[in-house]
Amino acid sequence: MLYLELFIQGFVQGSIYALIALGLTLVYGLLRILHVAHAALFTLGGYIGVIVTNATGSFTLAMVVAMLVVGFAGMLMYKLAYEPLLSKPPYVSLIASIALFIAAEEIFRIAFGPYGLSYQTPPLQGQIELFSDFYLKYAEILVMGLSVVLLSALAWLSMRTRTGVAWRATVTDPDMARAFGVKIQNVRYLNFFIGSSFAAAAGVLVALLNNLVEPTMGSVPSYKALAIIVLGGLGSIRGTLIAALLLGILESFGTIYIGHLLGRDAIAFAFLILVLMVRPQGLMGGKL
Amino acid sequence: MTEILHVSGVTVRFGGVCAVENVDLRINDGELIGFIGPNGAGKTTLMRVITGIVQPQDGKVFLEGVDITNKATHQRIRAGLALAQQIVQPLRAMSLLDNVALACGGEKTHHALKSMWITDISSEHNRARALLTRVGLSHVVKELPGTLPLGYLKRLEVARALALNPKLLLLDEPLAGLSQKEAASLADLISTLNADGQTILLIEHNLREVMRICPTLYVQDNGKSLAFGKAEAVMSDPNVRNAYLGVSHA
Amino acid sequence: MSYEITLLTTMAISVLFALSLNFITGFCGQISLGHAAFLGAGAYTSAMLSKAGVPFLMTIPAAALCAAVLGAITGLASLRVRHDFLAITTMGVGFLFVGIIRQQDFFGGEIGIAGIPGSGFGKVRFMLICVALAFTFAAFSLYVRRSWMGFVFKSIADNEDVTRVLGIDVSRYKLIAFIIGTGTAGVAGALYAHHFRFIGPDSFGFVESISVLAMVIVGGIGSVWGVIFAAALLSVLPMLVQFIDDYKLLFYSALLFSMMRFSPDGIAGLCTRLSSSISRRTTESDGNKR
Numbered sequence: 001m002l003y004l005e006l007f008i009q010g011f012v013q014g015s016i017y018a019l020i021a022l023g024l025t026l027v028y029g030l031l032r033i034l035h036v037a038h039a040a041l042f043t044l045g046g047y048i049g050v051i052v053t054n055a056t057g058s059f060t061l062a063m064v065v066a067m068l069v070v071g072f073a074g075m076l077m078y079k080l081a082y083e084p085l086l087s088k089p090p091y092v093s094l095i096a097s098i099a100l101f102i103a104a105e106e107i108f109r110i111a112f113g114p115y116g117l118s119y120q121t122p123p124l125q126g127q128i129e130l131f132s133d134f135y136l137k138y139a140e141i142l143v144m145g146l147s148v149v150l151l152s153a154l155a156w157l158s159m160r161t162r163t164g165v166a167w168r169a170t171v172t173d174p175d176m177a178r179a180f181g182v183k184i185q186n187v188r189y190l191n192f193f194i195g196s197s198f199a200a201a202a203g204v205l206v207a208l209l210n211n212l213v214e215p216t217m218g219s220v221p222s223y224k225a226l227a228i229i230v231l232g233g234l235g236s237i238r239g240t241l242i243a244a245l246l247l248g249i250l251e252s253f254g255t256i257y258i259g260h261l262l263g264r265d266a267i268a269f270a271f272l273i274l275v276l277m278v279r280p281q282g283l284m285g286g287k288l
Numbered sequence: 289m290t291e292i293l294h295v296s297g298v299t300v301r302f303g304g305v306c307a308v309e310n311v312d313l314r315i316n317d318g319e320l321i322g323f324i325g326p327n328g329a330g331k332t333t334l335m336r337v338i339t340g341i342v343q344p345q346d347g348k349v350f351l352e353g354v355d356i357t358n359k360a361t362h363q364r365i366r367a368g369l370a371l372a373q374q375i376v377q378p379l380r381a382m383s384l385l386d387n388v389a390l391a392c393g394g395e396k397t398h399h400a401l402k403s404m405w406i407t408d409i410s411s412e413h414n415r416a417r418a419l420l421t422r423v424g425l426s427h428v429v430k431e432l433p434g435t436l437p438l439g440y441l442k443r444l445e446v447a448r449a450l451a452l453n454p455k456l457l458l459l460d461e462p463l464a465g466l467s468q469k470e471a472a473s474l475a476d477l478i479s480t481l482n483a484d485g486q487t488i489l490l491i492e493h494n495l496r497e498v499m500r501i502c503p504t505l506y507v508q509d510n511g512k513s514l515a516f517g518k519a520e521a522v523m524s525d526p527n528v529r530n531a532y533l534g535v536s537h538a
Numbered sequence: 539m540s541y542e543i544t545l546l547t548t549m550a551i552s553v554l555f556a557l558s559l560n561f562i563t564g565f566c567g568q569i570s571l572g573h574a575a576f577l578g579a580g581a582y583t584s585a586m587l588s589k590a591g592v593p594f595l596m597t598i599p600a601a602a603l604c605a606a607v608l609g610a611i612t613g614l615a616s617l618r619v620r621h622d623f624l625a626i627t628t629m630g631v632g633f634l635f636v637g638i639i640r641q642q643d644f645f646g647g648e649i650g651i652a653g654i655p656g657s658g659f660g661k662v663r664f665m666l667i668c669v670a671l672a673f674t675f676a677a678f679s680l681y682v683r684r685s686w687m688g689f690v691f692k693s694i695a696d697n698e699d700v701t702r703v704l705g706i707d708v709s710r711y712k713l714i715a716f717i718i719g720t721g722t723a724g725v726a727g728a729l730y731a732h733h734f735r736f737i738g739p740d741s742f743g744f745v746e747s748i749s750v751l752a753m754v755i756v757g758g759i760g761s762v763w764g765v766i767f768a769a770a771l772l773s774v775l776p777m778l779v780q781f782i783d784d785y786k787l788l789f790y791s792a793l794l795f796s797m798m799r800f801s802p803d804g805i806a807g808l809c810t811r812l813s814s815s816i817s818r819r820t821t822e823s824d825g826n827k828r
Contacts, residue, residue: 034622084799091569092802094625095755098748099794106788223633223744230626259641266637269630273615276627280618339703365705373703379696390693391704396686400710403686452705 005134006252012140012209014248015147019202020221021228021244022151022237023074023195029171029235030191032090033082036097038199039222040104041077045070045200046213047108050117059123059208066204067197074196075189101222108215116214124208143205150198151241167191171235220265227272233282243283247271290317290352292456292487293338298347300333300511307333308344309511315456315489320482322502322519323491326531330511331491332374335460338489339371340364352455366394370454372445374461374491378433384444385429388416391451419447423477439470446477456487463494475501499523507531543665545774547733550668552773555726556753556765557675562719563751564760565679565688567695568616568712569625571747572632576720578742579605579635580727582645585654585737594657594732601728602721608635609720613713620698632747640739650738657732668729675722679762691715695760745787752794758806768805 020042027035045066052062081100085093127137158164169177170187178184202221207213228247232239247268254267262270275283295313299306308330315321325331336342338349340361348357356364365371379387389412390397396406420429423443433441442462449457459478463471475497482488482501492498498505505522507514509531515522522528559573580601587597612631619627639645646652657664682688690711693701702708731737749772757768772790776783801808 028622032622034625081795088798088802090621091625092798094569094622095751096795096798099752099791099798101791102745102748102787103791103795106785106791110785110788219744223629226626227630230623234622261638261641262634263637263641266634269633269637273627273630273634276619276623277615280620280623282623362702362705362707365703371703377697377700379693379700381692381696386689390689393686393689394705397690397706400687400690400707400714403690404682406686407681407684409686409689448704 006256007249008136008140010249010252011245012143012248013251014245015143016202016206017221017224017228017248018241018244019147019150019198019205021225021232021240022154023192023199024225025229025232025235025237025240026191026195028229029237030188031082031086033093034097034226035082035195036094036222036226037077037081037100037104038074038195039218039225040101040108041070041074041196042199042203042206042221043105043108043213043215043218044073045203046207046217047112047117047203048200049204049207050119050213053123054117054120057121063201063204066200070200070203071193071197074192074199077196078188078192101218105215105218112215114215116212116217118211118213119207122208122211137209139205139208143209146201146205150201154194154198163190224265224268227268231272231275231282236282239283291315292317292319292352293489294350294353295334295338296348296350298334298337298344298349300330300337300342300344307511308337310347311508311511311513313506313513313516315487317487318482318485319504320479320488320490320502322498322505323489323508324493324495324498324505325508325514328510329508329531331508332460333511334508335371335458335491338458339369365452366398368453368455369458370449370452370456371458372442372449372460372462374464376438376441376445378441378444380433383430383432384420384425384436384447385413385416387433387444388419388447388451389413391448392416392419394452416447416451419450420444422450423447424473438465439467439474442466442474443477446474446481450481450486454486456489457481459488459490459492461491461493463492463497471497540661543661545777547661547665547668548777549770549773550665550672551726551729551733552750552753553766553769554668554672554675554729555723556750556757556769557672557679557762558719558722558726559750560754560757560760560762560765561679561682561722562715564754564765565683565691565695566712566715567691567698568715569621569628570719571625571629571744571751572612572635573628573720573723573750574742574744574746575632575635576605576609576723577727577730577746577750578639578737578739579608579720580724581731581737581742582639582651582727583724584728585651585731586645588655588732589651589653594655594659594728598725598728602724605724605727606717606721609716609723610713612720613716616716617709617712629744629747632742632744636739636743639742646738648739650736650741651731652736654731654735654737656735664732668733671725671729676762676766683762687711687714692760749790752790755802756793756797756804758804758808761804761806764804764806764809 024035024038027033048066048069049062052065053059081096082093085096124138124142127135130136158168166177166182167187167190170182170184174184228243229240232243250271251264251267255264291314293315295311298308298311300308311334323331333342337344340359348355351367351369356367389409392412392415397403417429420426423446425440425443428436428440463474466474471494478488478490479501490502499519502519505519506516507522507528514531515525515528555577559570562568562570583604584597584601587600588594615627616624640648659667690706694708694711698708753769753772754765758764776786782789797804
């Protein structure tokens with residue numbers, strides 16, 4: 001039973017990672033930028049989720065508002081921070097992104113206080129008993145369910161709509177896409193909107209699971225998300241999702257067996273380095 | 289006649305595609321071989337096998353009789369190969385003089401720890417200046433590559449490769465992207481270098497110039513050797529004409 | 539006087555640390571987001587040896603060695619990966635270091651190591667030692683830049699593949715850059731431990747790695763003088779200006795972002811551009827005068 005519990009826990013955690021890492025890989029695939037500041041959007045989503053729920057009592061509304069607002073925030077981040085840097089060498093946007101992330105965390109700390117916020121009346125607090133002694137929280141079910149819904153929606157969007165086709169074309173060959181009349185600018189905005197709103201969803205869900213949102217909650221997921229997208233092979237969506245779930249499960253089991261050696265959070269990086277030594281292009285990365 | 293390069297039975301597969309299939313090629317000292325073939329013939333792949341950037345699934349590469357198939361690129365360069373690449377990549381933060389001087393400094397850069405103790409660059413600068421003059425760039429030696437036209441950068445690639453004192457000079461489509469006049473001028477330079485004794489393997493698409501300066505041609509199509517021999521004979525070979533269907537530059 | 543001496547010591551250590559990263563990232567073009575791990579390796583080695591009774595000066599080569607060995611391993615790992623992968627790998631090394639240190643009671647666990655003995659030289663002479671070491675490495679950096687090794691580094695930073703095609707063993711040069719850079723960070727770590735007399739895993743985390751990278755970038759990647767200036771300034775600014783200390787991270791990140799937006803080649807780049815535009819204007823006005 002322990003194994004099943006660990007597995008499901010890992011799956012839940014992996015779903016969160018998937019939602020966060022997706023935005024990161026979307027940006028990388030399109031612009032070759034490591035969008036470290038993405039995690040700040042995750043935290044922002046968490047804050048909005050808690051604030052709106054506390055103000056209106058409706059968790060659903062909070063989720064929608066968080067996703068929309070943060071989606072736009074992501075687009076704004078692209079416009080103000082990344083667009084001016086596109087012509088510079090890659091380390092410039094990486095450093096700028098890191099700077100942005102640290103600044104955002106500080107702003108959260110100054111604006112909302114260092115101790116974080118909680119739900120006044122936390123929603124979805126029940127749990128169901130699957131079999132003897134094994135409980136699954138409603139919140140955990142929501143995490144898994146919502147992730148599946150959102151990711152499927154994205155898959156449908158990218159495969160079956162004109163927008164999706166335009167987006168995939170832009171990722172593969174921007175000049176060609178431009179020649180066919182695709183508005184690259186709009187594709188980029190959409191890209192950031194989707195990635196950021198997914199991160200916001202993850203933020204709201206994590207705030208729900210822990211009943212806490214605090215300024216530095218984005219740090220660890222941000223670094224792990226970076227490890228995840230590299231692990232999956234930079235730019236590969238499928239690779240990212242697999243790596244995210246894999247990591248969630250690995251951490252779940254790993255903490256029990258080697259957690260005393262490394263600490264839970266370092267497991268991601270240990271795994272990453274090991275994989276990169278064997279396969280420098282990541283699990284599903286193309287040829288270097 | 290010393291044999292400089294021997295490519296023996298080389299096969300390269302990428303996934304399910306066979307880019308190069310059982311190719312044999314020999315180049316003797318002092319020759320200027322034009323390596324031609326339609327797009328997708330596998331020319332660049334073979335070039336990469338010779339330089340070591342790509343490993344063949346089958347076959348071997350010999351430089352002056354020595355098997356270099358398992359050697360790393362920088363080792364092959366030290367053994368006597370030099371490459372001027374299709375997409376020019378000058379070192380952008382340095383002047384042309386420094387670009388070539390670095391190439392001249394092979395003895396000084398060979399041992400990494402020893403290189404720390406050497407600061408004298410005058411002899412390399414002198415050699416570099418001579419080489420840049422030889423390729424017609426003496427008037428821009430102090431310039432940074434960023435401001436210079438493509439034709440100049442192509443010549444820089446050649447000068448840098450020559451600086452390595454190669455036994456075999458590999459030129460990958462040096463005339464690509466140049467105007468007719470620039471291409472003819474660069475082709476003349478290549479011909480002069482060969483007349484001075486440099487062994488050259490020239491990959492090119494520009495058949496007009498290749499026919500003009502190369503006494504010997506090697507043709508590849510779909511990864512397979514198609515023809516090898518004197519230029520006129522090769523170009524009148526019906527197989528070669530078929531492969532180049534529709535091309536009428538000769 | 540005592541306050542100024544402490545300030546100078548902090549500056550010297552930061553300059554040494556930043557120059558060590560400049561060697562790897564600035565000279566050789568290998569981006570490292572985990573450099574604080576090597577500061578930490580040196581610090582922990584030196585601290586633990588010192589507490590065991592080893593004289594301060596003798597802990598320095600041990601610290602350098604430990605950091606350099608770790609650096610060699612990291613360097614070897616870095617040979618396999620490029621650019622973005624390299625950035626994340628080095629970041630991973632940093633996190634691994636902190637993660638492992640934090641978990642082992644042998645290293646003091648979460649709390650770290652306190653009560654590190656003084657250097658035995660008194661404040662003034664310790665400060666002079668730090669300044670001397672920083673000065674020595676700065677001179678060494680300037681020398682290397684003029685040497686053939688510096689020439690090759692510059693080429694590798696410019697275009698690794700081309701450097702290889704010139705017959706140069708790029709891997710060996712990268713490894714040397716890593717070993718020298720990380721070993722020197724180890725020395726800085728030994729000094730750090732004996733200056734602050736207390737170290738913990740949090741002193742050597744990602745934020746610390748980014749801070750030192752910020753010093754290198756703000757100074758101007760590759761520019762020895764720029765990095766010295768930036769490191770000296772940024773290391774003591776929070777101590778001098780209270781407002782900055784309270785909002786230290788916000789200030790640093792805002793500064794870093796502005797730098798990237800408006801002058802990615804740092805202060806050195808700004809100076810170069812300023813001086814060439816001044817000399818252009820003087821030659822123009824000279825031309826006009828005739």
